[in-house]
Amino acid sequence: MRRVLVLVSALCTAVAVLAVLSSCTWVDPDGDGGRPPGAPTGVTAAAGSATSVHVMWNAVATDQGIGVYEVYRGATKVKEVPGSAHMVDVTMLKPATMYAFTVRARDTDGRLGPPSTQVRATTPTAVAADHSAPTRPGRATGRAVGSRAVQLSWSKATDDRDVVSYDIHQGDTKIHSVGGNQTATVVMGLRPGTRYSFTVRARDAADNVSPATAAVRITTAGTDDGHGTAPTAFRATTHRTDGAYYLDLSWVPPHTDGIVTEYEVHLDGRTATSLVYGGTAPRGRATYSFYLGPDSGVGHRVRIRGRLPDGTWGGFSAERTVTTGAQD
Known part of the structure; x- marks a missing residue:
């Protein structure tokens, strides 16, 4: 009799465990069998000026494709950008203020993924009547890092106050930005076997932008017939x-x-x-x-x-x- 009670107790325990596991199974709210996209990774935030912060993140891989990325300042959604974009300038901020940002991905079927890890940035103090742009950054150089990335470096620019950030352009398109204390970066998400032309510009707290460096021309490894x-x-x-x-x-x-x-x-x-x-x-x-x-x-x-x-x-x-x- 005691052995029977032990067996019954073990069976009840197993059923209870299965019930708990079953209750934790993910259920698709849309009923179409798809899962929402994952949280964006590699999120960074750096002040671009006294009133703006540059937020960047890695692309989220999903079978459905990403329709938009939503950028949040605290609990408030402040930007929505196409799925082809992996960075954005959040503007109209207050000088000398710390902000926290997260990014969420929404796929082309409308499913919204979880928020990324929170990142913080502090805008610098505003400067009155600053109309002087930084000097042109020193000679820029670079090299390919495999088939989908390049490494760029340059010499510091100078400003009558401070250089807050450096903008990296590919042709006429701004594709990257780093803090004013950096003089090197890796640009990812490129195409194999493709010739690129990069320039670097310095930006101060008043959003004055320097002239561009001479172009750095780099060809990534591999082949790409387009x-x-x-x-x-x-x-x-x-x-x-x-x-x-x-x-x-x-x-x-x-x-x-x-x-x-x-x-x-x-x-x-x-x-x-x-x-x-x-x-x-x-x-x-x-x-x-x-x-x-x-x-x-x-x-x-x-x-x-x-x-x-x-x-x-x-x-x-x-x-x-x-x-x-x-x-x-």
Whole structure:
């Protein structure tokens, strides 16, 4: 009898444990079987001026793709940036004040992931009537670190007060920022086998920015034919409205770790127009239409490419040919 009671007690304990484990199982609130994205890692925050802080983080990998990143100051959401961006300047802050930031990722299905580790930054004291920019940083140098990163270094700039931060640009795009006490950094998230051109600028507490250094040109290791970064399913047709012909384009954005917000359309071998989405860029099929002219029977060749998060242009789509009036 005692042995039976022991067995029954053990069985009840096992059932209770299974019940607890079952109650801890993750349940998808959307009912579509997907999980929310993870918390962003590598989050840093550094004062960019007396009234701004530069926040950066690593891209979050997810099968659904990241739609937006949400940046919080304390419990308040202060910025929302496209999934292609991994940094943002939080502005309109108070001088000489410490702030705490976290970042959350929301995937393209709308699921919001957990917050990152909290990071802190203190803005410097404001300076009155400072209109003098820092000097140009000294000669910048760099080298590739494998296929997806480069290491950059430069000499200090000087300012009549203090240099608060250094901005790193790839071409015309600001892609990185570090504190004013740093003279070296590693830029990640680049493409293999790609030639880059970097410059460095110094910034003071009043947001005065120095001239740029001479460009540092570096080619990452490996190969990249651009096919993986080209828009796909590209289509081109024409239509006639009010006595003129228009070119109608549609495509699927290139696969990146975020959303491409800028495109360049090439017509007959030349850049015809650029398209920049100021709001939310398309995540699925995108469309665009522009004026060609009044004449029918005119043939054109067209293709398109997008600017990637690293500041470079991705590969071109397949080229299509159209003739005005042919679809009428």
